Amino acid sequence: MSQRGNIPILRVGSNLLTTIHIDLHDTIAEAFQEDVLVAIKNTGAKGLVIDITGLEEVDTYVARILADTGRMAALMGAHTILVGMRAEVAATLVRMGFAMDTVETALDVDDGLAMLQARKALGRK
Amino acid sequence: MADVVQRWEMPIRTEDDVILVRRKARMLAQERGFDAFATAALTTAASELGRNALVHGGGGGALIEHLADGTRSGIRITFVDRGPGIADMARVLAGGYSTARSLGLGLSGTRRLVEEFDIESAPGAGTKVVICKWTRY
Numbered sequence: 001m002s003q004r005g006n007i008p009i010l011r012v013g014s015n016l017l018t019t020i021h022i023d024l025h026d027t028i029a030e031a032f033q034e035d036v037l038v039a040i041k042n043t044g045a046k047g048l049v050i051d052i053t054g055l056e057e058v059d060t061y062v063a064r065i066l067a068d069t070g071r072m073a074a075l076m077g078a079h080t081i082l083v084g085m086r087a088e089v090a091a092t093l094v095r096m097g098f099a100m101d102t103v104e105t106a107l108d109v110d111d112g113l114a115m116l117q118a119r120k121a122l123g124r125k
Numbered sequence: 126m127a128d129v130v131q132r133w134e135m136p137i138r139t140e141d142d143v144i145l146v147r148r149k150a151r152m153l154a155q156e157r158g159f160d161a162f163a164t165a166a167l168t169t170a171a172s173e174l175g176r177n178a179l180v181h182g183g184g185g186g187a188l189i190e191h192l193a194d195g196t197r198s199g200i201r202i203t204f205v206d207r208g209p210g211i212a213d214m215a216r217v218l219a220g221g222y223s224t225a226r227s228l229g230l231g232l233s234g235t236r237r238l239v240e241e242f243d244i245e246s247a248p249g250a251g252t253k254v255v256i257c258k259w260t261r262y
Binding site: 023026056058060061088089091092095096098 | 161172173
């Protein structure tokens with residue numbers, strides 16, 4: 001799939017999988033969000049897994065970008081699952097008072113994809 | 126009494142500068158034996174404050190200091206900007222307040238991640254924030 005940004009978006013069955021491995025600053029973040037939306041439009045994907053295993057820290061700015069990406073995907077009919085959050089990242093975000101409650105989460109990519117399959121089996125969008 | 130073992134001054138003029146400050150803090154925390162949770166807390170705090178200095182303060186600088194008190198290691202980071210300053214400090218520190226692109230959790234949330242947190246600011250006089258975190262033993 002063609003992308004403007006530096007973050008690859010892969011098709012896995014009827015879902016999309018993207019792994020964030022670089023620092024999301026303004027320019028990269030916008031390109032990433034637009035790439036995700038174009039990929040959803042082109043593939044008709046109903047699910048999106050965002051893997052943040054590679055992020056050693058997630059500040060409120062990056063957390064907001066991730067939550068916003070999930071909201072944007074939802075407007076296109078795709079359900080987002082954020083996976084791979086490290087233990088120390090989870091602890092830090094909650095201690096700061098950030099509730100990541102607009103995006104569904106799972107431990108890892110396998111669990112995230114399984115959750116999307118389960119949703120599909122239930123016939124939800 | 127804590128001694129300053131080493132110090133680094135770094136500019137904050139671009140987003141990349143914020144990332145460099147955060148990476149320096151991470152490297153130092155790992156070298157000094159901070160665990161993964163303490164390291165994430167310190168580097169996330171550095172990221173929030175560096176971004177504040179850039180976005181709200183129009184840029185400035187960071188001073189990173191490695192401290193020692195005989196038994197423990199500490200990392201102190203001072204962020205300075207020459208921006209418009211903060212008029213309503215109580216409101217900003219209470220959280221839920223945002224003047225630009227953050228969620229308003231920046232300062233109130235950051236304060237919960239570190240052992241020491243000091244802020245000085247006045248309208249027109251810029252903002253200075255000092256944070257410090259220590260190893261447990």
